[in-house]
Amino acid sequence: MLFEPIIDGILTNGYGMTDNFLAPGDVTALAGRLRERRAAGQFRAAGIGNQQVTVENTIRGDEILWLEEATATPEETAFLLRIGEFVQYVNRTCYLGLRDYEFHYALYPPGTFYKRHLDQFRSDSRRKLSVICYLNTDWQESDGGQLAIYLPDSDETSEQQITVSPVGGRLVCFESGRLEHEVLPATRERLSVTGWLKTG
Ligand SMILES: O=C(O)CCC(=O)C(=O)O
Ligand SMILES: [Fe+2]
Secondary structure (H helix, E strand, O other): OOOHHHHHHHHHHOEEEEOOOOOHHHHHHHHHHHHHHHHOOOOEEOOEOOOOOEOOOOOEOOEEEEOOHHHOOHHHHHHHHHHHHHHHHHHHHHOOOEEEEEEEEEEEOOOOOEEEEOOOEOOEOOEEEEEEEEOOOOOOHHHEOOEEEEEEOOOOOOEEEEEEOOOOOOEEEEEOOOOEEEEOOEOOOEEEEEEEEEEO
16 A cells, blocks of 8 residues: 555654656656746745745745645646545544645745744644646756754664655655755756645
């Protein structure tokens, strides 16, 4: 079962991953749609903080576009349906009480990054799981752009850093309120769909 290793990973290591969340054809279809929407001027510089209005390139340099069911294209609808299946699986196995999700496209121009942060806002604990799905074809380790996740050791006094390359079709998931992480700069454009599975 495709979703099982993701949840197993979260329970054993704090983060979960699968390399086949999307098939190569779905990756190119979504990446194409992302580029088309960006060319149409629909993307905005991502903000920071609760209202996401402050643009601060020294913290994050990506451009984003939120996915909306009402205006979704067939490949976007297919992606959101797959996420819906994942949510159902998580609710059957983990009792997190997930009820909602939100996703945005993200594009990091070469050299941009997202400094170490936690995804859960102080005033909003509804974000339970962070989910990132990469849309990059032929990504090489030397292209950079890794996601670095900081895993606290069990005594909480030290930590371990693991890195994940943004390989197309790969999905990474972790608890939004628990794990700090960062996006390292890449030498080429780095594409993804990022979102949060939320309680009510
Ligand atoms: O793209 C990634 O690997 C992580 C993105 C991220 O941390 C975020 O958007 O909050
Ligand atoms: Fe994040």
